[in-house]
Amino acid sequence: MSARNLPPVYNKIAQHAVFPKMNHDERARYNFLANLNKHLAHVSQGNKTAFENRVEPKFEKEHGRKIATTKELEEAISKDAHYQVWSSLRRSTMEMRQQAGRSIVLRQAEELRDKVNALNAGKDSLVLDDSVEVPPYLLACDNHIMPGSYHTELIKDDVTPAANYDTGLFVTTAGLLGRYSDGGGKAIVSWVKKTYPDFNPKRILDIGCGMGHNVLPIAKAFPNAEVIAIDTGAPMLRYAHARAMDLGITNVKFMQMDAAKTTFDDESFDWVQSTMFFHETGGKSIYNIMNEVYRVLKPNGLTLHIEQPQYTDDMSLFEKFIRDWDALNNNEPYWSKMHDIDPAELMASSGFRKEDFMQIGAKAENDLDDGTQKADEPEDHGRSPIWNVFGAVKN
Amino acid sequence: MKDEKLDYIKLASNKPKGKRPYFHNDPAVERVLNITMALAGEVAVMRERMDSIERLLEKKNVMTREEIENFVPENKEQEEQRQLWHAEYIGRVLRIVQQEMEELENPDKSLEEIANDINEM
Ligand SMILES: C[S@@+](CC[C@H](N)C(=O)[O-])C[C@H]1O[C@@H](n2cnc3c(N)ncnc32)[C@H](O)[C@@H]1O
Numbered sequence: 206m207s208a209r210n211l212p213p214v215y216n217k218i219a220q221h222a223v224f225p226k227m228n229h230d231e232r233a234r235y236n237f238l239a240n241l242n243k244h245l246a247h248v249s250q251g252n253k254t255a256f257e258n259r260v261e262p263k264f265e266k267e268h269g270r271k272i273a274t275t276k277e278l279e280e281a282i283s284k285d286a287h288y289q290v291w292s293s294l295r296r297s298t299m300e301m302r303q304q305a306g307r308s309i310v311l312r313q314a315e316e317l318r319d320k321v322n323a324l325n326a327g328k329d330s331l332v333l334d335d336s337v338e339v340p341p342y343l344l345a346c347d348n349h350i351m352p353g354s355y356h357t358e359l360i361k362d363d364v365t366p367a368a369n370y371d372t373g374l375f376v377t378t379a380g381l382l383g384r385y386s387d388g389g390g391k392a393i394v395s396w397v398k399k400t401y402p403d404f405n406p407k408r409i410l411d412i413g414c415g416m417g418h419n420v421l422p423i424a425k426a427f428p429n430a431e432v433i434a435i436d437t438g439a440p441m442l443r444y445a446h447a448r449a450m451d452l453g454i455t456n457v458k459f460m461q462m463d464a465a466k467t468t469f470d471d472e473s474f475d476w477v478q479s480t481m482f483f484h485e486t487g488g489k490s491i492y493n494i495m496n497e498v499y500r501v502l503k504p505n506g507l508t509l510h511i512e513q514p515q516y517t518d519d520m521s522l523f524e525k526f527i528r529d530w531d532a533l534n535n536n537e538p539y540w541s542k543m544h545d546i547d548p549a550e551l552m553a554s555s556g557f558r559k560e561d562f563m564q565i566g567a568k569a570e571n572d573l574d575d576g577t578q579k580a581d582e583p584e585d586h587g588r589s590p591i592w593n594v595f596g597a598v599k600n
Numbered sequence: 601m602k603d604e605k606l607d608y609i610k611l612a613s614n615k616p617k618g619k620r621p622y623f624h625n626d627p628a629v630e631r632v633l634n635i636t637m638a639l640a641g642e643v644a645v646m647r648e649r650m651d652s653i654e655r656l657l658e659k660k661n662v663m664t665r666e667e668i669e670n671f672v673p674e675n676k677e678q679e680e681q682r683q684l685w686h687a688e689y690i691g692r693v694l695r696i697v698q699q700e701m702e703e704l705e706n707p708d709k710s711l712e713e714i715a716n717d718i719n720e721m
Pocket of ligand 1: 340343355389412413414415416417418419435436437438441462463464465479480481482485486490
């Protein structure tokens with residue numbers, strides 16, 4: 206066994222019928238990038254040292270007081286050589302990951318589209334609606350520096366945004382979400398089954414489903430439930446549907462719909478779920494979407510939202526700053542603003558009772574974890590498979 | 601949205617929307633570092649391929665080092681495959697230069713401005 210905590214080799218990723226074809230060098234490139242990501246999580250430790258040993262003392266000497274805000278901290282640390290090189294390498298790694306993924310999927314865009322179309326043909330479980338508009342916050346910048354974001358179609362019926370996402374998640378997360386990158390969905394299923402053993406949802410809604418990787422474990426765990434997964438990005442939905450078909454999961458209906466204005470009846474779902482969704486929305490939409498969640502949820506219905514870890518009061522200014530690095534430097538801008546919203550307040554504003562609010566921690570269930578992962582591994586801020594889950598049972 | 605072949609080499613190195621942060625005092629450092637890291641990646645890729653080849657050679661004992669040393673493309677198709685590889689390789693390594701050109705042509709708002717915009721959306 207190696208002294209280093211190594212990411213799984215790329216060929217451990219699960220294959221399915223619409224997974225892009227990858228050659229030897231493309232897998233090797235992803236192996237390099239997964240290792241580079243892991244390496245940079247170690248290099249990131251130096252930021253804290255640099256901050257404590259030279260950035261903070263220098264500021265105090267110059268200003269006669271401590272750094273008071275994350276803004277001041279950013280100004281001070283951005284002149285530090287270690288922070289500069291770490292940041293520059295991290296940004297570069299994310300760009301290389303996008304370049305690598307896109308060069309894989311774009312060269313086979315038509316083949317992928319044809320395979321997806323063949324699996325989707327004649328199925329009423331995929332409902333696209335080109336009158337659905339991409340929300341303005343998704344047009345303002347390309348989230349996680351993914352050129353073209355979730356919606357851009359370079360050819361007719363394009364699926365490359367989703368295919369790119371599918372190949373690269375395993376790299377960015379160093380395989381910690383498991384072979385199907387579905388460790389979040391699996392974790393939520395386990396928690397729900399343990400906490401509510403008698404819960405037998407008939408209708409489940411997943412909002413912002415993306416390529417559907419986290420809704421499939423839910424659909425599988427409740428095979429008698431009618432699951433509806435919505436997204437605004439047609440490429441994501443086409444791919445998600447074909448992927449689900451190939452994986453033999455047939456109780457999910459994928460629909461193109463804006464979560465802020467769905468067409469579902471009041472009180473028509475037993476469970477409304479979102480995963481890594483809200484931090485990619487906008488300051489007004491987040492409230493509109495939560496209003497919809499409340500509206501479509503049945504009395505006694507459950508809603509859960511897997512999100513980035515919250516700021517806590519005992520968190521240092523430095524930790525808050527470094528946790529937010531991805532927000533401005535890896536294009537997740539709303540993440541930096543969502544901190545100002547208390548999830549309990551957000552839910553209360555939509556009608557959920559304060560006393561019904563719940564918050565739990567969740568960790569990905571990883572089918573690749575063979576026990577060799579070491580506990581002392583530094584956390585890769587913003588990428589670690591450790592989340593905050595908030596929600597409520599509607600009363 | 602025509603169905604002609606995509607120029608995937610250029611498209612793969614596109615810049616994302618949202619102004620790129622630079623961390624070094626001189627953007628030239630950023631540029632050189634990015635090119636160097638891409639090269640570092642390609643060296644790693646090559647090393648892994650060599651490793652595969654060596655292990656297979658060892659296992660199957662079907663060719664010698666000598667033969668590899670003396671190999672040149674044997675037909676037009678092979679020649680083209682080799683040159684296409686170089687074109688794709690260079691597009692990958694010089695990504696940042698392409699993206700800076702794209703930014704020049706199409707200037708972006710800062711992520712802070714975008715965050716503020718989005719906060720109103
Ligand atoms: C980060 S992805 C999350 C995907 C998936 N839930 C997961 O587990 O990773 C966010 C997704 O939300 C979608 N999205 C953003 N705003 C939306 C809205 N208002 N309505 C529906 N989908 C939306 C995007 O298109 C994107 O596919």
